[in-house]
Amino acid sequence: MSAVWVYAEVGPEGPATSALELLTRARTLADIVAAVALGPGATQAAAALGAHGASTVFASDDPIYAEAVARPAAHALAELVGRHAPDLILFSSSHEARDVAGRLQARTGSTLMGNATDVSGIDRAVTQIFGDSRFVEVALDGPQPKLVLVRPKSFAPEASGGTAEVVPVDVDIPDELRGARLLKVTRALAQQHYAEHKGKPFFGELAEFITGGDLVAMVLEGPNAINAARQLIGATDPVEADAGSIRGQFGTEVTFNLVHGSDSENTAEREIGLWFPELGD
Numbered sequence: 001m002s003a004v005w006v007y008a009e010v011g012p013e014g015p016a017t018s019a020l021e022l023l024t025r026a027r028t029l030a031d032i033v034a035a036v037a038l039g040p041g042a043t044q045a046a047a048a049l050g051a052h053g054a055s056t057v058f059a060s061d062d063p064i065y066a067e068a069v070a071r072p073a074a075h076a077l078a079e080l081v082g083r084h085a086p087d088l089i090l091f092s093s094s095h096e097a098r099d100v101a102g103r104l105q106a107r108t109g110s111t112l113m114g115n116a117t118d119v120s121g122i123d124r125a126v127t128q129i130f131g132d133s134r135f136v137e138v139a140l141d142g143p144q145p146k147l148v149l150v151r152p153k154s155f156a157p158e159a160s161g162g163t164a165e166v167v168p169v170d171v172d173i174p175d176e177l178r179g180a181r182l183l184k185v186t187r188a189l190a191q192q193h194y195a196e197h198k199g200k201p202f203f204g205e206l207a208e209f210i211t212g213g214d215l216v217a218m219v220l221e222g223p224n225a226i227n228a229a230r231q232l233i234g235a236t237d238p239v240e241a242d243a244g245s246i247r248g249q250f251g252t253e254v255t256f257n258l259v260h261g262s263d264s265e266n267t268a269e270r271e272i273g274l275w276f277p278e279l280g281d
Contacts, residue, residue: 001031002122003086005145007077007097008035008049008057011066015045018092020052020157022150025119026090027053027160034058035164036080038065038073043166050164052157060169064178069216070096071177074103079171081108086145087122093149101147111142114149122146175279179219185211192274205255217275226262233261 004026008019019035026033035054037045042059049057058080064072077100081089089104091097093114105112118126123140125148140146185193190207197203220229234245236257241248251257262268272279 002029003032003034003084003088004030004122005086005089006033006035006049006054007089007091007100008037008045008054009092009094009096010037010039010041010045012041014041015048016092016094017157018094018097018150018152019045019049021153021155022090022092023049023052023054024158024160025150025155029119029122030087032056032086034084034086036077036169038076038169039063040066046164046166050162051159053160053162054164055162056167057164058167058169060171062173064173067181067183068173068178069180069182070099070103071180072173073100074107075173075177076169076171077104078107080169081145088119088140088144088146088148090119091147091149093151098149101149105147108145108147109143110145110147111140112147112149113138113140116148116150117154119148119150176221178279179221179276181217181276182214183217184214187211189274193271202255209256210260219272219276219279226264226268229261230263233259 006019006022006026009016015037023033023035032055033053034056035049036058037049038060040061040063042061046057046059060076091101101112113125115127116125117128120126120137123146124137125140126135126137128134129136187207190210193210194203194206197206222228232245234241234247237254238247238251238257241251243249246259247257262271
């Protein structure tokens, strides 16, 4: 029997509409339809995913899947693929889904097709070319599972009235996959991070800027990693930074310099302990 999976993006408010759209199509393609939901809200989303065609929902509410950028999700998905061998996995075209699908493809060697507007079979998908003036059916060759990124609103979500069995995702996430995290910085963390500048006139501006929105924190490892990273980052003053550096290309003033990087091994050790306490040792 053929099996089609849907990578279902979820959040506190439930599954993304794209997951319900993909499940609606998936249940016309295969005998077995499952969804993979990772991150806070995954278990709660199982009811809606089951109602739209998933007979099984592989779920984990572990916040690491929402915080760490793509790699834990791709790792967990690769482990599940190795255990259950689905024929096809459908993804939305969101930034997250594209990232996860690309990393999964690197692990499995599967065919990965993007920009699909329909999925006509387990090994066939449809896209549009020449300014969307012509439809083309593409044969999906290569090892299983085939991976297809589908355009939003390609299918109308329709409930089937079914229910899903929830299967907990029991996958260990290695420490090296936890070293990139999307988060909103608290005031307390900002003040700890900039503790060396406490009492200086610009301390308040630094803390306000870094807490003003989401950011990505990363731990980089490799030969001469600190110097290599700081060369990519550029000088603190964007005017003095190399044109090809991040600050040189995107920075406008010293206080709001877009990116921070540890300047020594001692600083890196302290900052990793703050931002990634589970990796601090």
